[in-house]
Amino acid sequence: MTTSEYASERETTEGRVFTVTGGDWDSVTANIDPLSNEKIVVNMGPQHPSTHGVLRLVLELEGETVTECRPVVGYLHTGIEKNLEYRNWTQGVTFVTRMDYLANMSNETAYCLAVEKLLGIEDQITDRATTIRVLFMELQRIASHLVWLATTGMELGAISMMLYGFREREYILDIFEETSGLRMNNGYIRPGGLAQDLPESAVRKIRDFLKYLPKKLKEYEAMLSGQVIWQQRTQGVAVLDVTGCLSLGITGPVLRSAGLPWDLRKTMPYCGYENYEFDVPTATTGDVWGRYLVRMAEIRESLKIVEQALDRLKPGPIWIADKKIAWPSQLALGLDGLGNSLEHVAKIMGQSMESLIHHFKLVTEGFRVPAGQVYVAVEHPRGELGVHAVSDGGTHPYRVHYREPSFVNLQAIPAMAEGALLADVIAGGASLDPVMGGCDR
Amino acid sequence: MSIQPGTEGSVPAGAELGAPAQTPPSPDKGMFGVQGTGDVSGFGRLVRPRPAVFDSPRPYGGYFDDVYDALEEAYPAISEAIEKVVVDRAELTLHVRAEHIVDVCQVMRDDASLRFxxxxxVDAVDYLGSDERRFHVAYQLTSMTYRRRVRLEVAVADGVPVPSVTRVYPTADWQEREIYDMFGVVFPGHPNLTRILMPDDWEGHPQRKDYPLGGVPVEYKGAEIPPPDQRRVYQ
Structure with missing residues (x-):
């Protein structure tokens, strides 16, 4: 019996327990007597590079075959939903943007659509604001899919893909920074409008990006699609058919990879998606390979939408005309970040007492939202993102619940993993694209 | 309306911090949430009516009538099962009695003219203080065939179980666990009703309205900023 420095072992009442920390699988298997101990329970996570954050999988193995898989979540629970109840409706954006940190524009838009539906002002949101929302949600989808490609590439051994994916995503984060002052967690989309207008420089950057990315996508497909290792690691792995998806509530690219073209942008349009021309890519294989094809095609469709959104972007107001809801100050991006514009400060401090009172009331107290409840869903990069918002008629949310696609989709891991090989658990889990910040909220 | 913290037998974790259990409910009377000052402006006498939830009259409009009629046809016990039908903000909510929720879900899923x-x-809302049956479990059902949405809502008092719908919709598994974790609603028939987001040995159910937010004061540039639930509230 050997004790490796990477795989220390101790006896417990449950049997022998190994603590494995490195590339030392051999030293574990060497110590297992194949006749008497054929079952190994592996506790994978919560700190495992392949679990996209702090996800823990308890796997029961027979040889290399997984016989039981139990996902454990909650390590990143931050109580965002509870916190929202102690802030006013506008402040909520700052919280929800931090849930799924790879798709914050979708989180913010879904929240704002819910608040606007509660207020009954959906029709008063300006065209420019809606178009910029669509533009940014699609850029965000591209960024999220690029991170998926990067991390999945890394997990399946294509390390160079990781570097390329994150590099391309940085272009999109630059565009967000140019517009909102922040790369991530923007807090940019607000109930009633947007924090700031889209500057001309950002439009130029988006135009450049539209020319740049398609070339790169071709390169990545040339690198991965024909790769035998990539094919063998993905084709026929972690299959989930439409029936399985629907009963487990799986939506998004995973559902579409099984062949059902269910995309809320097409089937239950919001933000004027019915006016854009794009396709809903599907695959029929229902495996990791199909999800890869669907996501690559979705990046291209999103590029199409971004281009159309840029073309229909007309100058105009970004805030709702109703001054009792619209943010009172004109925000401007200064050297030290986003803040009140100098003209606005001059006006409220020097010229108009009423403006000052109005500003103070709306910023500290917020607007009242009539009592009631709504459920609004948008197509998030990972599936249906639903917001159930309840108001008691006050200035704070009474309850906001996020139906997070990462949370719901993770339920599919046992269905994909059980009966498959240990290595395929990684591929299957990665193909769900879970983001634990969204899952645990 | 007043909030009665700690009506349950056990004191939730964090309750001894002395924090108010909730931001005070939106006031029914007066403005600015100010009380106990010598108000001579007359604002203090303004009364804000609290809207009640009414049964919506037929026709409900849109596809809502079709859904209700189809459910009536497929599920004869509908008058016992459905307490109330509410149409608000272009959304249909069917308030279902807890004992019927599994059967209603089954019919909603399987009937050819419903197909949800x-x-x-699945999530819950705690209407502490405004409803005797404080926990409302809301099921958002989607029909992909007809592209419709309907919300089912089950109201139960504290300690009253809601039958699990995991047999009909396996996706409710983790979501019911989350409701149990956050609100303490028990779902008999659930295969594995344990905590999911909070640690297994956590005491109390954090998203109940009588559970405090908690938090510590933060010092910033010499000034102390109180935790969010102890700050001044303008409402």
Whole structure:
């Protein structure tokens, strides 16, 4: 019996327990007597590079075959939903943007659509604001899919893909920074409008990006699609058919990879998606390979939408005309970040007492939202993102619940993993694209 | 309306911090949430009516009538099962009695003219102080065939179980666990009703309205900023 420095072992009442920390699988298997101990329970996570954050999988193995898989979540629970109840409706954006940190524009838009539906002002949101929302949600989808490609590439051994994916995503984060002052967690989309207008420089950057990315996508497909290792690691792995998806509530690219073209942008349009021309890519294989094809095609469709959104972007107001809801100050991006514009400060401090009172009331107290409840869903990069918002008629949310696609989709891991090989658990889990910040909220 | 913290037998974790259990409910009377000052402006006498939830009259409009009629045809016990039908903000909510929820879900999923294949979301809201049956479990059902949405809502008092719908919609598994974790609603028939987001040995159910937010004061540039639930509230 050997004790490796990477795989220390101790006896417990449950049997022998190994603590494995490195590339030392051999030293574990060497110590297992194949006749008497054929079952190994592996506790994978919560700190495992392949679990996209702090996800823990308890796997029961027979040889290399997984016989039981139990996902454990909650390590990143931050109580965002509870916190929202102690802030006013506008402040909520700052919280929800931090849930799924790879798709914050979708989180913010879904929240704002819910608040606007509660207020009954959906029709008063300006065209420019809606178009910029669509533009940014699609850029965000591209960024999220690029991170998926990067991390999945890394997990399946294509390390160079990781570097390329994150590099391309940085272009999109630059565009967000140019517009909102922040790369991530923007807090940019607000109930009633947007924090700031889209500057001309950002439009130029988006135009450049539209020319740049398609070339790169071709390169990545040339690198991965024909790769035998990539094919063998993905084709026929972690299959989930439409029936399985629907009963487990799986939506998004995973559902579409099984062949059902269910995309809320097409089937239950919001933000004027019915006016854009794009396709809903599907695959029929229902495996990791199909999800890869669907996501690559979705990046291209999103590029199409971004281009159309840029073309229909007309100058105009970004805030709702109703001054009792619209943010009172004109925000401007200064050297030290986003803040009140100098003209606005001059006006409220020097010229108009009423403006000052109005500003103070709306910023500290917020607007009242009539009592009631709504459920609004948008197509998030990972599936249906639903917001159930309840108001008691006050200035704070009474309850906001996020139906997070990462949370719901993770339920599919046992269905994909059980009966498959240990290595395929990684591929299957990665193909769900879970983001634990969204899952645990 | 007043909030009665700690009506349960056990004191939730964090309750001894002395924090108010909730931001005070939106006031029914007066403005600015100010009380106990010598108000001579007359604002203090303004009364804000609290809207009640009414049964919506037929016709409900849109596809809502079709859904209700189809459910009536497929599920004869509808008058016992459905307490109330509410149409608000272009959304249909059927208030279902707890003992009927599984059967109603089954019919909603399987009937050819309903076909709510996808249970999008299950979550709960705590209406402490405004409803005797304080926990409302809301099921957001989606029909992919007809592209419709309907919300089912089950109201139960504290300690009253809601039958689990995991047999009909397996996707409700983790979501019911989350409701149990956050609100303490028990779902008999659930295969594995344990905590999911909070640690297994956590005491109390954090998203109940009588559970405090908690938090510590933060010092910033010499000034102390109180935790969010102890700050001044303008409302």
């Amino acid at each position: 294949e996808l249970c999008s979301s």
